[in-house]
Amino acid sequence: MNHSTWRTHRARELANEAVEYDQEYIDAWLAGDLGQAVHDRRIELGLSQTELAERAGMTQPQVSRMEGGDTVPTLPLLRRLAKALDGSLNVAIDEEESHVTFTPHAA
Template sequence: MNHARWKLGRERAHAEGRTETPETEAMRTEIRMAFDLGQAVHDRRTELGISQSELAERANMTQPQVSKLELGGTVPTLPLLARLAKALDASLDIALDGDTSTVVFTAHAA
């Protein structure tokens, strides 16, 4: 499920007065966290002015894997996160607090 469909489904449920099951809420939290990470990767990549293909090469990935990651369609392993940070010439800070997450790539000093 992509982010737009997920958000639309949530808005419809609220408009109809339906409450979500705990399983649905947990799934939405996971999707939101994956989307936050993907957005941070996209933002840093575009800040560097590199293509998905170039990032893929730097991080030992394929371009489709980078695309899927940026769209929030995958949850990467810790080793992959380390490769991404290195490929993006940045440190990666992820803060998790209950149902919220903050993902920030901070550029290394020149």
């Protein structure tokens, strides 16, 4: 989706008109949600990207790309991330929306 198309979609959303996004945009949105959830939980724990990478068996650039929504990790990596971030990873995917959160483990 180019910027012009995005602006048109955004204007329709703001006018409360129905907007349809292509699958590529929806997939990118999910990757962004996941990256934001990882970033938020990492910051909440006071970890640097390097510290999270060490805990999860990754490299710092991999963490950076994931937090930026540029890549989607595999299921085994998601498991390691949940452990490294001391929480449960919750992903809810519906036809048109998704939510990604971390639920901290009880102290």
